[in-house]
Amino acid sequence: MRRLCVLVLSIIMSTRVVAAERSEFDRYFAPQSLRIDLYHTGDARTDIYSLDEVMVEPFWAGNPHNLIDTLNLGSCIVRVFDLETNAMIYSRGYCSLFDEWKTTDEAIAGFARTFHESLIIPLPRGKVQVRIDTRDRSNVFKPAFDLVVDPADYHVVTERRSRGVRSVELIDGGPSASKVDIAILGDGYDANELHKLRNDAERLLGVLFNTEPFKSRKRDFNVRLLEPVSADSGVDEPREGKYRSNVLGLSFNAFDIPRYMLTYSNKAVRDIAGNVPYDIVIILANAKRYGGGGIYNLYSDASVDNEFSGYVFVHEFGHAFAGLGDEYYSSEVAYNDIYPKGMEPWEPNITALLDTAKVKWGDLIGSGTPIPTPDDSIHAGVVGCFEGAGYAAKGLFRPSRDCIMFSKRVVPFCPVCARAIDRMVDFYTK
Numbered sequence: 001m002r003r004l005c006v007l008v009l010s011i012i013m014s015t016r017v018v019a020a021e022r023s024e025f026d027r028y029f030a031p032q033s034l035r036i037d038l039y040h041t042g043d044a045r046t047d048i049y050s051l052d053e054v055m056v057e058p059f060w061a062g063n064p065h066n067l068i069d070t071l072n073l074g075s076c077i078v079r080v081f082d083l084e085t086n087a088m089i090y091s092r093g094y095c096s097l098f099d100e101w102k103t104t105d106e107a108i109a110g111f112a113r114t115f116h117e118s119l120i121i122p123l124p125r126g127k128v129q130v131r132i133d134t135r136d137r138s139n140v141f142k143p144a145f146d147l148v149v150d151p152a153d154y155h156v157v158t159e160r161r162s163r164g165v166r167s168v169e170l171i172d173g174g175p176s177a178s179k180v181d182i183a184i185l186g187d188g189y190d191a192n193e194l195h196k197l198r199n200d201a202e203r204l205l206g207v208l209f210n211t212e213p214f215k216s217r218k219r220d221f222n223v224r225l226l227e228p229v230s231a232d233s234g235v236d237e238p239r240e241g242k243y244r245s246n247v248l249g250l251s252f253n254a255f256d257i258p259r260y261m262l263t264y265s266n267k268a269v270r271d272i273a274g275n276v277p278y279d280i281v282i283i284l285a286n287a288k289r290y291g292g293g294g295i296y297n298l299y300s301d302a303s304v305d306n307e308f309s310g311y312v313f314v315h316e317f318g319h320a321f322a323g324l325g326d327e328y329y330s331s332e333v334a335y336n337d338i339y340p341k342g343m344e345p346w347e348p349n350i351t352a353l354l355d356t357a358k359v360k361w362g363d364l365i366g367s368g369t370p371i372p373t374p375d376d377s378i379h380a381g382v383v384g385c386f387e388g389a390g391y392a393a394k395g396l397f398r399p400s401r402d403c404i405m406f407s408k409r410v411v412p413f414c415p416v417c418a419r420a421i422d423r424m425v426d427f428y429t430k
């Protein structure tokens with residue numbers, strides 16, 4: 001009987017805790033999104049944000065219990081403050097195309113470009129201050145831009161754009177508030193290829209959810225496919241002089257790397273994605289050539305008809321979803337000094353430190369494992385610090401000899417990457 005009382009009491013208490021947390025969301029936010037569109041202009045040394053427009057979108061897919069981002073991932077973080085109390089009521093880390101571009105030769109030479117960015121936050125009930133902080137050279141977040149937003153201002157746009165785009169539920173795991181919500185968008189599919197888009201999406205999702213830890217966590221996901229129609233079939237191939245009218249603007253040769261594929265048409269992506277509840281965007285490129293890209297908390301993309309498409313789809317999603325860094329160091333990249341000497345990368349799977357007590361995955365390293373860990377078959381299944389990661393053969397270390405963030409084939413995520421993915425799934429679902 002006493003045990004029953006305790007049980008009943010603990011159920012009442014846990015219900016109360018949930019109710020209290022829920023009301024924290026309800027106190028400050030309505031279950032829709034506020035999208036703040038910005039232009040971000042500059043070169044490697046200076047940059048400026050300017051406001052494009054503010055709009056209300058119909059859904060908020062985030063976890064109402066995790067309004068403050070405790071993951072410390074990304075090169076930027078958006079923070080929202082209640083103007084009455086000055087309390088921070090929301091934050092979320094992310095990366096931007098501008099951050100990557102500013103490390104290219106062009107930006108270092110002082111040539112300025114403009115990128116379009118969106119901040120997406122739950123819809124505040126009152127006036128808020130929205131602030132972007134970016135990391136300095138020692139990885140400390142410093143304020144870079146701020147804006148006071150009044151959601152009741154009649155300049156806040158409330159129309160729904162790209163309403164005619166068809167959406168299909170591919171995986172229905174349950175309510176968005178406690179699931180990871182993926183929006184898959186097709187690009188370069190013309191009106192006769194929407195059946196192919198459905199098949200491509202299902203085939204590549206099959207690879208993702210056959211890979212751990214996604215396999216074990218499949219029930220924590222919702223996946224919705226959006227089917228915008230492109231006038232032309234295929235995506236842009238600048239080096240071949242081929243430009244297609246593809247609705248989301250995906251192009252190979254991003255930052256002039258042949259296999260790197262990105263879109264700069266952020267507005268088109270956001271307008272279409274906003275038709276469904278989403279936490280993260282995947283774009284499928286109706287293309288044969290090997291390529292893709294993935295930016296943390298922005299989107300990942302992959303060409304669908306290459307022999308490596310399954311690998312690229314999962315690898316790039318690792319970047320976009322869990323903030324994983326590239327563990328390889330032998331491929332051509334566009335960046336200069338993306339991990340400056342003496343700075344510990346924020347990515348959960350790359351370290352510059354060789355002290356087990358300081359390495360972020362130190363708790364997974366066995367006491368007998370030599371550091372640095374020899375790159376030999378004896379240490380093939382071991383977590384350690386293997387030299388060569390983050391585009392550098394020397395000075396940066398990866399957790400395992402092999403991982404899908406290292407090899408160009410479908411191999412498992414190493415234990416450190418798998419843990420980072422699990423933590424992100426938890427962030428959206430617990």
Ligand SMILES: [Zn+2]
Pocket residue numbers: 327349399400402403404405413414415416417418
């Ligand atoms: Zn890994």
